[in-house]
Amino acid sequence: MTSNDIVIFAPRTPDSGRLLLAGRVAHCFSDYRGFRESGLKPAAFIVRSTDPAATGEWLRQIRRDPDHAARLAFVEGSVGEADAPVGDGPLPATVPELLERIDASVARAQAMRDKDDDRSPAALLLEYLWLRPGATLEPRADWRHPRLHHYPLLDVLERGDTDPQGWLQQLERDGLLTRGELRARQRECDFCGSAHLSFIDVCPSCRSIDIDQHAALHCFTCGLIAPEDRFTRGGGRCCPKCGTHLRHIGSDYDRPLETTSCRSCEHVFVEGEVVARCAVCDHSMAPTALRLHKLWSWRLSSRGCLVAQGRNPAQSPALFDAQHYASREHFSHSLDWLLKIGRSQGGTRLALLGLRLGNAVTLAEQLGAGRASQLVDAFAERLRELLIESDLATRLDAETLCLLLPGADRDRLAQLHEAVGQLQQRAVQPEGIGPSWQLAKVMATTADGTNAASLLEALEQQWQRPARARAA
Numbered sequence: 001m002t003s004n005d006i007v008i009f010a011p012r013t014p015d016s017g018r019l020l021l022a023g024r025v026a027h028c029f030s031d032y033r034g035f036r037e038s039g040l041k042p043a044a045f046i047v048r049s050t051d052p053a054a055t056g057e058w059l060r061q062i063r064r065d066p067d068h069a070a071r072l073a074f075v076e077g078s079v080g081e082a083d084a085p086v087g088d089g090p091l092p093a094t095v096p097e098l099l100e101r102i103d104a105s106v107a108r109a110q111a112m113r114d115k116d117d118d119r120s121p122a123a124l125l126l127e128y129l130w131l132r133p134g135a136t137l138e139p140r141a142d143w144r145h146p147r148l149h150h151y152p153l154l155d156v157l158e159r160g161d162t163d164p165q166g167w168l169q170q171l172e173r174d175g176l177l178t179r180g181e182l183r184a185r186q187r188e189c190d191f192c193g194s195a196h197l198s199f200i201d202v203c204p205s206c207r208s209i210d211i212d213q214h215a216a217l218h219c220f221t222c223g224l225i226a227p228e229d230r231f232t233r234g235g236g237r238c239c240p241k242c243g244t245h246l247r248h249i250g251s252d253y254d255r256p257l258e259t260t261s262c263r264s265c266e267h268v269f270v271e272g273e274v275v276a277r278c279a280v281c282d283h284s285m286a287p288t289a290l291r292l293h294k295l296w297s298w299r300l301s302s303r304g305c306l307v308a309q310g311r312n313p314a315q316s317p318a319l320f321d322a323q324h325y326a327s328r329e330h331f332s333h334s335l336d337w338l339l340k341i342g343r344s345q346g347g348t349r350l351a352l353l354g355l356r357l358g359n360a361v362t363l364a365e366q367l368g369a370g371r372a373s374q375l376v377d378a379f380a381e382r383l384r385e386l387l388i389e390s391d392l393a394t395r396l397d398a399e400t401l402c403l404l405l406p407g408a409d410r411d412r413l414a415q416l417h418e419a420v421g422q423l424q425q426r427a428v429q430p431e432g433i434g435p436s437w438q439l440a441k442v443m444a445t446t447a448d449g450t451n452a453a454s455l456l457e458a459l460e461q462q463w464q465r466p467a468r469a470r471a472a
Contacts, residue, residue, distance in 0.1 A: 003041055004106065009058045010048040021046075023099075032061040043109075044072035044102050046091060047079075056083030063156040066119035070127040072105050074098075085140055085152040088132075105131045115310030121157040122167045126176060128153070129300045130308035139183050139295040146280055148195035149184045149295045163193075168298070176304035180297035187276075187290040190368030194280035199287065201272030203262035210263040211272050218256040219244060225256050225268045283368070291370045324384055324393075325401075331394035335404055335452035342445070351408040353416060354440040354459040355383075357399040359433075366433050373398075375427055375435050382423050386416065402459065413441055438463060 006026040013028035020026065027042070029035040045062055049055045055075055063069045063086055075084075076091040092098040108131050115127075129135050139149045154164035171177045186195045203211050215228040222242035231237045237246040237253070246253040261268045277284045300308065326334070335352075342348040357363075363372040380401060384393055392404040405412060420437060428434035440462035442455050 003043065004102075005040065005042045006044050006046060006102075007035060007040060007042040008046045008048060009035070011051075011054065023095075024102075032058065032065075036065075041067070042071065043106050044074065046074050046076055047087070048076045050077050052078045052080040052083070055079040056086075059083055059086045060156050063153070064159060066124065066159075069119075069124045069157060070131055072101060072131075082140075082142055082144075082152065085138070086156050104133065108133070111309050115308075121154070121159065121164070122171055124157050125154070125168075125171070126300065126304055126308040128157075130305060135299070136180055137177075137298040139297070141184070146192070146194045146196065147188065147293075149186055149293075165193075171304070172298075174303075175301055176307055177298045178301040178304075180299055182294060182296055184295040186293050186295070187287070188293050189276075189278035189281060189283060190285060190289050190291050190370040191283045191364070192278060192281040193291075193369070194278050195293075196279040197276050197290070198279060199274055199276055201260075202275050203265060203267055204269055204273040205267040206262060206265040207273070207275070208262055208264035211260055212263065213259055214261050216256055216259055216261070216268055217246065217253050219246065219253050220251070226266070227261050227268070285368065289368065289370070325380065326392055326394045328394055328396055331392060331402065331404065332452040332456070334392055335455065338404075338406060339451060349407060349409070349443070349445050351405040351413055352442040352444070352455050352459060353403040353405060353413060354396075354442075354463070355401040355403075355420065355437045356440070356463050357435055358438045359436045360399050363433065363435060366431055367429060371429075372435075375429075379423055379427060379435055379437075383420070386419050396456075402456070410443075 004024055006021055006024050008021075008026050008028045009030070009032070010028060011030060013030050019028065024043075026046075027035075027038065027040055029038075045058075045068075047055050047058045049058070055077060056079060059073055059075070059079070060083070062071065062073050073087045074089065074091040075087050079087065088101075092101060112127070112130070125137070129137065137151055137153060139151050141149050151164065151168070154168060158164045168177070172179070187197065188195050189197065200209055201211060202209055216225055217228050217231050217237070218225045219231075219239040219242065221244040222239060224239055224241040226240065230240050231246060231253075238244070239246060239253075244252065249255070256268075260270065260272055274287055275284050276287050276290055338350065342350075357376060360372070363375070367375070376399070380395065383401065383403075387393060387403065390406050394402050394404075396402055403416075405416075417439060420439065424434060424437060440459045442458045442462075444450055444455060
């Protein structure tokens, strides 16, 4: 349980290791390991250091510790510009101000008595915002960060390999965060998400970067357009292609709009083709292929406040998404309900058809994450159009679809299998690659005594068999 004590991190600590601060016991440590070994659960931290690097390291250690990541952390001394957003600002100037901040946080922490032990980054973000009334999550521009604009708090809370932007968007979809002000808009690489891009002109014919502005001539006799120096012969002008002497502009030749030439293939053109090149992954793409990323400030929604306290949400999430796919919870509940109804009526037949994207990594590498996601969404939309009113579909995750087909027989499954193959063929891109779906099916009767969880597990086992076979 959280105490009213304070922990101070400083290069030098008093001999006793503790002192009184604002009427509270303050425990002093010179390293984070010593604090963890103490087992203390303070109400707030104070970092005292004139070394910005040391201050930043202590702040990051606090935020990466799931047991203390949401606690107040004030700075008394120097902190780098990049690390400042991770803390709670300078130490309040007066004792009453410090106590007011700590007491407000402690009071809100007591409201989380019913909260479960979920210490995931998303749960810690909700707790962090709840403990700071009126707090907002703000993006920050940093040229050293691959994405240029980022959320420092998200980066430091994330302890795995997932993209913090992903679970930030999920919190918005769940209605736990609400948007504030739009802070920035930026274009990002469709392959790695980096915003470090360079834009260069290339030859539209061979895509060489070796292009130059020049003065060009257009021969009326044969139509040749080429740099002016190719027409120069002796003291006059002569077409290098047809040999016509060019004496009078307007009758023998003119100056065309094409004023750029390629040294590699000698193609002449008006303007080069603009290509965006990522400085991180070195992929090149058209500017229209760049993904648009909007960066907002975020704050807790009313539902997010309840979830942060461990209470039941006041509103239920949507049962269906924009493509009429059911949420996983609604899908599982409907499947269990159908099984119960069938058992009460003596048993009915149903089928589950699962589709998992088998080449997600390859798609993203060759087409970019944006185009790959669009292909999957388009496939899901076309597949939904093939279902009848009694069927139910869900997206178990971004790469897995599941269909509930009451009363379906093997002929119906064969028809869907053929339709999936046709959709895959239509989705093949000019690069010669398209989504490849791995199908799994389960035939069941409601008299079997099974449930939704066991049927979904049976699908999962079918997907894992080919993976184990390839590994062997």
